[in-house]
Amino acid sequence: MAQGPDSGLVEAAANGDGDSFTELCRRYYPAMVAIAHSILGDRHLAEDVAQQAFATAAVKLRQLRQKGQFAGWLAAICRNEARDILRSRKPVCSIEGRPATSESDENAVCEPVRAALNKLSASAREVVFLRFYDGMSYEQISAVLGISEQALNGRLRRAKKKLAEYLRRDGYGEARL
C-alpha cells in the first residue's frame, strides 16, 4: 500500500475528519478480522474485535506520531483486543470452519487442517490468515505486519511448510485428504 494516501487519510482523521477515518476502517477491516480470527478462531467474534479495535483507534489516533505506520499500529491494537477476549474466555481455542455445507465429510477433511493451524505459532498462523483472507494485497499485508514483501513471502513459505509437516506427522498426507 502506498505510504502517501494512507498518511493523508490518517492526518485528516486525526484532525477530526470522520470520513477519512471510516475510509481507513474500510481499507483495513479484512486485515483486522483476519488477525483477530487467527487469535480467536471465531469469525463472528473476530469481526466484533476488529470493530472494537477501530473504536480504540478513533480515541487514540492523536497519540500516533508516525502517521505512515497506521496499519501496524492498528494491527497491534487489534491483537491486544483479541488477546484480552481470549484471556477472558475459556482456554479452549479452535479455529472454526466455513459455514456448514451439504457435504457430510467436509468436516472430516478440514478438521486436521484446523488442528494443524492451531499448532502453528501465533505469528505464523496470523500470516496464513492474512494471506488467505480475500480482499487483501501483498502490499497491504506487508504494511500491516510492518515487513517487506520479500520477508512476507519467506514467512508465509515457512508457515505453510510447517503446516504441511504437521499434517503429515498426524498421518494426513495428500492421498488421505
Next chain:
Amino acid sequence: MNEQKDEKWLDELISRSIDTSEPKFDAEQWKQKHPGEFQALVERGARRPQGARFGVLSIVMRSRIAQVAAAAVFMIAVGLFIAHLDHDGQPQGQPEQLAKSPAEMVTSASLRTAYNRGGMEALEEQCDRAARILGQGSPGGGQGSLSMADLFEDLNG
C-alpha cells in the same frame, strides 16, 4: 510430490478449512455501535483552533531536544539579567543620574560604582563632573581649574 503440487494442495485445503470470504465494513453500523468514540474523533476538528493558541508550547513540549533548548535559552536569559545587575542588586546606570547633588556624586558608593564601570578614568571623569556642577553654582565658577585633590581637600576640610 513436488513442491509446487504440495503448495497447491495445501492452499486448497486452507481455503476449504477456514472462512476467508472478504468481510465488508459497514461504517454506519459501526458509528451506531460506537457513537462515543466516533464523536470524540470528529469533535477534535472543532476544538483545534483553540488549541492552536498554544502551538509554540506544544512544539516545545513535544520534543525532548526542544525542551532542553528552551531550558538552555531560559538559563542564559537569567544569567544575562543577573550579570546586568550590580553587586547591590541595582541595575547599572550613570552615577550622575542616581546622585542628586555633587556631594552625592563623590560619596564612596558613587565613586566605587564609577570605578567599577570604567576604572580610574571614569572615577576622574565623575569627579570632574561634580566639580563642574559645583563651579557653575558658585560665584566666579566655570573656571574648570579644580583638581581631584583640591576637591577631596575641600570636602574633607
